[in-house]
Amino acid sequence: MSEQVFRKLPCRRVSRRSVLKSSASLLGLPFVAKATAAFGQEKLAGSGEVIVHSYGGSFTANLRKYVFDPFTKATGIRVFDVTADLAEPQLKAMHEAGRVDWDAAFVTPQGYAELNQAGMFMPIDYSLWDxxxxxxxxxSARLTHAVTAYQNAALLVYDERAFPKAGPKGWVDFWNVKEFPGPRGLYGTLGFQAMVFALIADGVTHKDLSRLTDDQIDRALKKLDEIKPHITKWWAAGGEPIQLLINHEYALTSAPDGRALAAIKQGTPLRMVWDGATIGENYWTVLKGGPNSTNALKFIAFVNRAEMAAAFTQGNGYPGPNLNQLKYLPADLVPLISISADNAAKTVRFDVAWYLEKRSDGKTNADHIQERWLAWRTR
Incomplete structure (x- = not known):
């Protein structure tokens, strides 16, 4: 995952490069939603075009195949995609120039909070939804001016070759170097994830981790002192942990779920452990003043339909929030994604609003956590 996106906020998007490589690995997908005029329904039918931001590469190629083309076939509205690693700088520039050239865009929760306050997004028209x-x-995923597009997880992943009999079941086992020996990895750029994992290893329940108090930060760093000598590499880029597992340079590590899923689908003997996984998400937004706003609202309604949500998940490896998509997904894929009931119950979701709140010293809670982390890493 890219550290450039959310240095301040736990719930961040996976980097474009990470998404592209993961989605490129999800080949030979068996399901494409059947797009027909009837499927589009009369209220979504239209004409003209809609301009949608995406990340380019294989991510966009798969969206065209599994989402954009079916949308056009069902509604008669053509999709033109524009690419950018991050939409927010482009959206700010359009807003300042008084000319909005896009219709729909992915934004991070942090970006959404800032840009929505500036009045840059249209309300989502939920009357168009089936x-x-x-x-x-x-x-919780249906905001007034945005809807969750997809979510990503950071979770424990281990090499089954290193533990042929029984692998680690969670973060307690990650800290148990005697029973589960081997080189370990953790994400080194942002500290909130490692702190959460440490607190779980120290007995804190998932429900108490949506925020991190100063006492919890102290406790987490003390617990991290125990495992620090066994971290052979603090990974920074999303592709690193999976490749290091493949190369036998890690036996177990934290890693992005989409990366792990792509490797597993290729036959790599890895196991994903969902207990204590942290969840982040990205939003769909419709831009106020865009040239085809009406069509964009129809597009958002279409992509959130259960069959299309399933197609989106298969196309990029990261699931959207529609739980009804589960009945349209291959049975072997469901246990590997974060929205399955068994996995979702084991995950940690952050209080995004709290992380963006300012403390008495003027710094956000996210800034404070990161400062504590960097100080710990360098000592």
């Missing part, structure tokens, strides 16, 4: 989408997408 019943299966409204029931399948949780209310």
């Amino acid at each position: 019943d299966e989408a409204l029931k399948g997408v949780p209310e």
Whole structure:
């Protein structure tokens, strides 16, 4: 995952490069939603075009195949994609220039909070959504001016070759170097994840980790002191941990779920452990003043339909929030994604608003956590 995106906020998007490589590995997918005029329904039918931001490369290529082309076939609206690693700088520039050239864009929660305050997004028209989408997408994912596009996880992944009999079951085992020996890895750039993993290893329950108090930070860093000598490399780029597992340079590590999923689908003997995984997410937004806003709202409604949500998940490896998509996904894929009921119950979701709040010293809670982390890493 890219450290350039969210130096301040736990819930961040996976880097474009990470997404592209993961989605490139998800080949030979068996399902493509059947797009027909009836599937589009009369209220989504239209004409003209919609301009949608994406990340380029294989990510966009798969969106064209699994989402954009079916949308055009069902509604008659053509999709033109524009690419950027991050949408936020482009959106700010358009806003300042008074000319909005895009219609829909992915934004991070941090970017959303800032740009929405500036009035840059249109309300999502949920009246266009079908019943299966409204029931399948949780209310927490349906914001007034955005909807969750996909979520990503950081979780424990281990090499089954290193533990042929029984592998680690969670972060307690990650800290147990005697029973589960071998080189270890953790994400080194941002500290919140490692702190959460350390607190779980120290007995803190998942429900108490949406925020990190000063006492919890102290406790986490003390626990991390125990494992620090056994971390052979603090990885920084999303592709590193999986490649190091493949090369036998790690036996177990934290890693992005999409990267692990892509490797597993290629036959790599890795195991994903969902207990204590941290969840981040990205949003779909419709830009106020865009040239085709009406079509963009129809596009958002379409992509959140259960069958299309399943197609999106298969196309990029990171699931959207519609739980009704599970019945359209291959059975062997469901246990490997974060929205399955068994996995979701084991994950940690952060209080994004709290992380963006400012403390008495003027720094955000996220800034404070990161400063404590960097001080610990360098001592």
